[in-house]
Amino acid sequence: MRVLFAGTPAVAVPSLDALVKAGFDVVAVLTRPDAPLGRKRVMTPSPVAARAEELGIDIIRAAKVDADTTARIAECAPDVAAIVAYGGIVPRPALDIPAHGWVNLHFSLLPAWRGAAPVQRSLMAGDDITGAVTFQLEEGLDTGPVFGTLTESVRPDDTAGDLLERLSVSGAVLLGQTLSAIEAGQASPQPQAGEVSLAPKLTLEDGRLDWQKPALALDRQARGVTPEPGAWTTLEGHRVKLEPVGLRPEVKDLAPGTIRVDGKSVLVGTGSHAVELGRIQPAGKKMMSSADWARGLAAPERVVFE
Structure with a gap:
């Protein structure tokens, strides 16, 4: 199955590695453009871009999924797109390109903590249990039906960085399992159920x-x-x-x-x-x-x- 992978930060790298290791044909990576880092403001590729270069995968660098980016995605002819913390909205024309749509790995137990900072907001709220889900990406904010779920206990001394690191590894396994189920025609996403909470980006x-x-x-x-x-x-x-x-x-x-x-x-x-x-x-x-x-x-x- 031909896979487009979309992601930017370090927490997305384990998922990219897992899909490659599982034998999926990752035809391209969509990631945010290089950004200035450090006191000297050196232009630096995103962690996902750096890993894609090591793996020899074509890279689409884009700050947003506009018409040009959508055309480049279409040229890749993916069967499915996997997205992990890309950092931008995917509009309807791009959502419609893969036959199996876009599968999002999200680090919360949806519909809890929809948004950009789910782990951070979960810790700040004092949650004892969190987790990750794979769901079908829609135009709404993290509203799509869920394919799979995993849970993770919050430890007393966990920081957001600690918890994200663990979830990035276990979530990579979940994402691979979800794509395998889709490829085999055995995936059955279910509507989200429960209380909705929002996780806006931290300032x-x-x-x-x-x-x-x-x-x-x-x-x-x-x-x-x-x-x-x-x-x-x-x-x-x-x-x-x-x-x-x-x-x-x-x-x-x-x-x-x-x-x-x-x-x-x-x-x-x-x-x-x-x-x-x-x-x-x-x-x-x-x-x-x-x-x-x-x-x-x-x-x-x-x-x-x-």
Whole structure:
């Protein structure tokens, strides 16, 4: 079966590898254009493009699926298109090209967390169970019927990066199984059922910690925005990036935002009880342990995050 693969970030690479390994004829890869990365803003191919180059697969680089991109997809004559975090909308003319349509691997248990940041929003909401599904892509936002589902427990210390890494591997297996079922004429997608929730793309503001909130809410927020856009606060008007925090429920006498050095631990007060900082990146400096940062403060007991 001829497959067009659409994807951009690193979490899509395991799916591309799985389809190639399974023997599908991946005729082309659709991915976002090269983008500037790092302080020197070096133009860099997407992780999917880089892997496609290694595999010798033709690449279609496109910021959106416009008329020209649709024509290039049609030239590939795919039987089916598999899409994993491509990062753009697929309009009806392109959806109609493959005989078996487009199969989307989505990292949530639809209809929960439809949108661009399902894992991140799931963690921020405090879900205990998440997962991934394959579904038939439609013009609506993640509304199509579901082919297959897998579930994944959320661990207490999971960040969005941790959870996405696990789901990208297990989801790649699910995607391969779904395409095999379609090829064999045994696929039977079912309409989505359950409560709908939305997972819009994260912004920088989603990472800002409000120390008046309870510690548990801050812990969930910090893990949900790690590694990107990252949890942060302000100190003397400057943005300070923080890695996920740990809960310290026995410490309840710290005012919100106030820090305390407790041995090798750095604690911060919240609206409920204290949290323990992991690493911290002050403005203009590299990420460092919170203990090292605190040792450099003249009067740590006077430091208050805003």
